[in-house]
Amino acid sequence: MVDEKEKDSTEQKIIAAAKQVFHEKGLDGARMQDIADKAGINKALLHYYFRSKDKLFEMIFREAVARLIPKVGILFLEDVPLFEKIEKFVDFYIAMLIENPYLPLFVMNEIQKESGREFLEGIFNGKKPAVHVLAKQIEEEVAKGNIKPIKPMQLTMNMVSMCIFPFMGRPMIKLLWDINEEQFMQAMEERKKHVVQFIIDSIRK
Amino acid sequence: MVDEKEKDSTEQKIIAAAKQVFHEKGLDGARMQDIADKAGINKALLHYYFRSKDKLFEMIFREAVARLIPKVGILFLEDVPLFEKIEKFVDFYIAMLIENPYLPLFVMNEIQKESGREFLEGIFNGKKPAVHVLAKQIEEEVAKGNIKPIKPMQLTMNMVSMCIFPFMGRPMIKLLWDINEEQFMQAMEERKKHVVQFIIDSIRK
DNA sequence: TTTTGGTTTAACTATTTGGTTAAACTATAT
DNA sequence: ATATAGTTTAACCAAATAGTTAAACCAAAA
Known part of the structure; x- marks a missing residue:
């Protein structure tokens, strides 16, 4: 043996x-x-x-799904101010994607299919990430007048979009901007700070 | 016959x-x-x-590529103020994606592969969209002090990300936020205005 | 040394897939 | 009515693919 x-x-x-x-x-x-x-x-x-x-x-x-999703829930549940939460999320997420650049396209492509979707629903079985916790926090900040009025879902969508999409569109971005892999990855590193700043500048009153 | x-x-x-x-x-x-x-x-x-x-x-x-890319070049080449250009791009692009929701994932997935990439390079043969025209305009606005300092590539990436990604992540978004197809499409309609506002609020001085 | 149980191999199998073939079909011109 | 050219069909084919099978291999225990 x-x-x-x-x-x-x-x-x-x-x-x-x-x-x-x-x-x-x-x-x-x-x-x-x-x-x-x-x-x-x-x-x-x-x-x-x-x-x-x-x-x-x-x-x-x-x-792959376990890597892409569940930590999100933990980050969303943390009892920290909104801006700090955004910073932690963006930083964590982009760092994770730099380590796993193929991940989002892989997952999104497979859940495009019925079979992939069903499987995803099975994984989530009662344990979906706490997007509503974050949504509530955003609403409270709006109500307090700390940030500009914005729908939680739209803000979350913006944040996630800016973290994820560049990795999914990597070949296209490299081709359009005439950059190589090293330059692309450097730009992704920069985005850790840039995306946070961009979001906060947008919503801050 | x-x-x-x-x-x-x-x-x-x-x-x-x-x-x-x-x-x-x-x-x-x-x-x-x-x-x-x-x-x-x-x-x-x-x-x-x-x-x-x-x-x-x-x-x-x-x-599919013809639908996803070339109009971008035309919009970028227009001699209009930056904020107006952003508005036209976002409006056009989201409207186009609402009509063709499968498009981005389809194209991005195929260009993930060597064969798809080579084919894309063939299509572009000397006729890439004029991202550098837009980049120059952004740099000039920064130099004039009209907008906050920002790298053209990062700003463009943000804009394109927020237009495209929600369509690529549609099944995930619907599942996480418990929304149906109609609600999703409504949210996409809202984004025509929302994304423009979000970007301008972020970069305006 | 032999037995035992787990691992690995090379050959094989059934099904699926993209593609081919030749005949049947259809409509028009002569 | 026949010839012609284009379209469509059903049967067939070769290759690729996921999976199976039985024998060989390997290491440890008896």
Whole structure:
């Protein structure tokens, strides 16, 4: 019997390879042989360890969603002033996306499909991120006259849009502005501060 | 011989069906049989009229890119004040996306792939939208002290992000905020004014 | 050394997919 | 009525794909 360490190694190899291939190609575009090649193993092992393409995908997708969403809830629940909350969210989120640039497009593309959506609903089963907590906080700030009147959903949408979209449109942005990968990533780093400033300048009274 | 009107009808049926299926499923997920079913024709006709899946896709993708990008250039080239330009862009773009909600995700997903990117570069062959014209205008406004200092690329990214991302993240937004399709589209209509206001409030001195 | 249980391999299988083929169909011109 | 050219169909095909199978391999225990 191969020892425990070796077992983890094959399984881990598969997961790492699957993550790469699924993130780049999506469920439909990924090929089991490609995953096996990337993992440096025989294709039959994919089924031995994970039974089917769908099951392997499910694991990768679940992890992707877990990375994209739940920490948001925690950040939204924190008892801190609104501007500080915005800063923490933007900083955390952009940093996370810099580490996982393929993530948003991967997730958004898969939930475009009925099957992906159903799966997402299953993950959320009663545990959706606390967007309403943030919404309430925004409404209170508006009511107190601390910020300009703005709908919570629109403000949240603006914030999330500015964090996420540049990663989803990366090839287009690089092509339009004639920048390389390094320059793009630098611009993303700058956005940690820039987006916060932009939002606060917009809503501050 | 079937008359000219009938010929257009089969070809048009295929294009309309292909557009639907490719936009929803992408190149990898779309099946020729599905397109044929949706068009109400025999699958062999797809090859008779368009030779191959790739060629049919190319036509649909080309049209999608043509819709997403080139008008941008025209709007950027207009000799109007910056705030007015922002307003025209946002208004036009969101209206266009309301008509074609699948568009951005479709295009961004395909250009994620090398083949899609190469194709995009081919379309742009020397005719990229005039982002540098807009960039220059932003720099001049900054220099004149009319707006706060901001990098043109960052401002443009903010603007485009807030127009496009909500459509790409539509299923997620609907799920998180518990809104239906009608409510979502209404929120998109509101954004025509809201995004402009948000941007101008942020950069105005 | 043999047995045992887990891992890996190479060959194979069934299904799906994009594409091909040849005949049937259709409408028009002669 | 026949020939012609374009359109459509149903059957077929080759390749790709996800998955299966049985044997070989490996390491540890008896």
